[in-house]
Amino acid sequence: xxxxxxxxxxxxxxxxxxxxxxxxxxxxxxxxxxxxxxxxxxxxxxxxxxxxxxxxxxxxxxxxxxxxxxxxxxxxxxxxxxxxxxxxxxxxxxxxxxxxxxxxxxxxxxxxxxxxxxxxxxxxxxxxxxxxxxxxxxxxxxxxxxxxxxxxxxxxxxxxxxxxxxxxxxxxxxxxxxxxxxxxxxxxxxxxxxxxxxxxxxxxxxxxxxxxxxxxxxxxxxxxxxxxxxxxxxxxxxxxxxxxxxxxxxxxxxxxxxxxxxxxxxxxxxxxxxxxxxxxxxxxxxxxxxxxxxxxxxxxxxxxxxxxxxxxxxxxxxxxxxxxxxxxxxxxxxxxxxxxxxxxxxxxxxxxxxxxxxxxxxxxxxxxxxxxxxxxxxxxxxxxxxxxxxxxxxxxxxxxxxxxxxxxxxxxxxxxxxxxxxxxxxxxxxxxxxxxxxxxx
Numbered sequence: 001x002x003x004x005x006x007x008x009x010x011x012x013x014x015x016x017x018x019x020x021x022x023x024x025x026x027x028x029x030x031x032x033x034x035x036x037x038x039x040x041x042x043x044x045x046x047x048x049x050x051x052x053x054x055x056x057x058x059x060x061x062x063x064x065x066x067x068x069x070x071x072x073x074x075x076x077x078x079x080x081x082x083x084x085x086x087x088x089x090x091x092x093x094x095x096x097x098x099x100x101x102x103x104x105x106x107x108x109x110x111x112x113x114x115x116x117x118x119x120x121x122x123x124x125x126x127x128x129x130x131x132x133x134x135x136x137x138x139x140x141x142x143x144x145x146x147x148x149x150x151x152x153x154x155x156x157x158x159x160x161x162x163x164x165x166x167x168x169x170x171x172x173x174x175x176x177x178x179x180x181x182x183x184x185x186x187x188x189x190x191x192x193x194x195x196x197x198x199x200x201x202x203x204x205x206x207x208x209x210x211x212x213x214x215x216x217x218x219x220x221x222x223x224x225x226x227x228x229x230x231x232x233x234x235x236x237x238x239x240x241x242x243x244x245x246x247x248x249x250x251x252x253x254x255x256x257x258x259x260x261x262x263x264x265x266x267x268x269x270x271x272x273x274x275x276x277x278x279x280x281x282x283x284x285x286x287x288x289x290x291x292x293x294x295x296x297x298x299x300x301x302x303x304x305x306x307x308x309x310x311x312x313x314x315x316x317x318x319x320x321x322x323x324x325x326x327x328x329x330x331x332x333x334x335x336x337x338x339x340x341x342x343x344x345x346x347x348x349x350x351x352x353x354x355x356x357x358x359x360x361x362x363x364x365x366x367x368x369x370x371x372x373x374x375x376x377x378x379x380x381x382x383x384x385x386x387x388x389x390x391x392x393x394x395x396x397x398x399x400x401x402x403x404x405x406x407x408x409x410x411x412x413x414x415x416x417x418x419x420x421x422x423x424x425x426x427x428x429x430x431x432x433x434x435x436x437x438x439x440x441x
Contacts, residue, residue, distance in 0.1 A: 008357040011420055012350060015412045045187075046390045047400055051231055051305035054395050057258050058232040061329050063211075065089075065282050066235050066263035066321060068289035069096060075118035080269045080286065081125040081132070087279040091210040093133040093203060095171060095287030095321045098122065098160040119161060127165040133206050134159070134166040138195065154195045169206035173323065174226065175302065184316070186302040188226045189327055191219055204327035211283050212332055219331050228337040228400060230330045231306050233260025235289070235322050258306065261325050265293050283328060287321025338399045349406040356382065356413045364421075375414045382410045 067084070069077055077096070084092060100110030112119065126132050137158040159168055170193065175184040192201045201209060209216040219227070264274060290297045301316040302323055309315075330336065340348075359378065364371045386403050393399045 004358070004361070005354075007361065007424065008354045011357045011413070011417050012353045012409070014420055015353060015409055015416045018412055018416060019408055045305070046387055047394045048305040048307075050391050050394045052308055054391065055232075058260050060262060061260055061325075062262075063283055063332065064261050064325050064328060065279060065284050066261050066289065066325060067269055067284055067286040068263065068265045068293065069094075069286050070266050070288065070291045072266055073115070073118060074098065074112055074122045075115065076266075076270065077286070078118070078121040078125040080266075081122075081129055083269055083272070084279050084284055085125075085129040087276065089131070089279045089282045089284045091131050091133065091207055091283050092129060093207040093283070093285045093287075093324070095135055095203065095285065095324060097135050097137065098162060099158065123162040123165065126162045130165075131210065132166040133203065133210065134163055134168055135171040135203055136160070136163070136168045136200075138170050138172055138193070138200075154193060157195055157200065167206055167210065169201045169203040171203040171320070171324070173302070173320075184302045186229065186304055186318075186323055188228050189323075190226050191224070202327075204324040205331065207283060207285065207324070208328045208331040211328075215332050215334060218334060219336075222336065228339070229304075229323065229326055230335050230337045230398065231304055231318075231326050232329060232335075233258035233326075234306065234318055235259070235261040235263040235325075260329065261322065263289060263293070265289075285321055285325055285328070287319065287324070289319050289321060336398065337394075338397075340400075340402055345402055345405050348403065349409045352382075352406050353409040353413055356410065357417060360413070360417050375417075379410055379414055383407055386410065 067080065069080065072080075077094075081092065081094075098112075100112070126134070138154040139156045139158055140154055157168065157170070160166075172190070173184070173186045174188050174190065175186050177184045189202055189204070191205050192199050194200075205216060205219065208219075264278070268274060288300045289295075296315075298316055300320045302318050302320060303316050304318045304323065307315075307317040356378070360371070360375055363374050367374065386407050390401045390403055393401045
């Protein structure tokens, strides 16, 4: 029995060795011709299908309203704030940074400074509202940026001009994008970071904290440095007046997206095209939703798991302000996605692999003629069952079972067992021959 299980274990050890070897080869870009295919498939996760196709359509979150600010000047943003604050929202978040690139302060490189009155109006509007969250930028010193051990370490914040009259929070998303215009795939967010020894909250987290600090504390109590965004839906993308929206089935007008948030366009705010209770006691998040509703702009837009095209994506599907809204809703609903610990992923893969090898050995001994066909069938069935379990656990329990290692082990068990079988037979033949020689002496 010991010999049997030892054989299973060293086959699995060989499987892990092959996985390590393949990962090393892939880093050498020896298969660069397949890069487009690998990149398209590499962006895909099984849970993406559940996100975009299997879960029930959400109810519209009536606590959150999105307001489009497009590229309107600061004077008009101030007007929007003044209009909205009259209806007493609980908190207003502005997903916009009111400094010029590089901190330049001359009117040539920073055109908004040409209108000092607009800046004073914006500052006064934020001050009078008293419940506004503004975006800040995380900064690293040059030596910090060069230190690979300090990827998520920041030295200071760059704040907007009106920041002294607002709550400040960073708006960075982990996207693996090399630059701002690069393709940005957003699956997770960082709830808070230490900046110069002090915790700073993410933009959506600070908005949620101001609305319900108890729910936000539960997020912190989870103790996770990075959380999966449990996306539920997008916003209405058609330029329909509010009266029309109230009379329509919203779920049928969202052009394929699951509708989660009500949104109001630039001119609708400025022209007062909303009901008196539209903003009252709500979370209002102002940000870029295109120059108009339905604008196909890619600016500040992300690929998310809600994208209907789950692999080889062509068009980003969600503006940054809507990503923030999904995070706020997730925190307030305590609708988190749980994950397996890293050690459990390896443990599951190893146990499954050992049991598969044990089954293969028994089939090889008892039904050698059928071994090749049965081993392939078993592997296919295992991969399908693992895939189904991953999707089911996510849809039903909001648990992300990352069983990638288990699937890789399952796929390699058969070939590795076949490679080691001649060696095993050779070793057993020589051991048997040596025993006979000892016995005949």
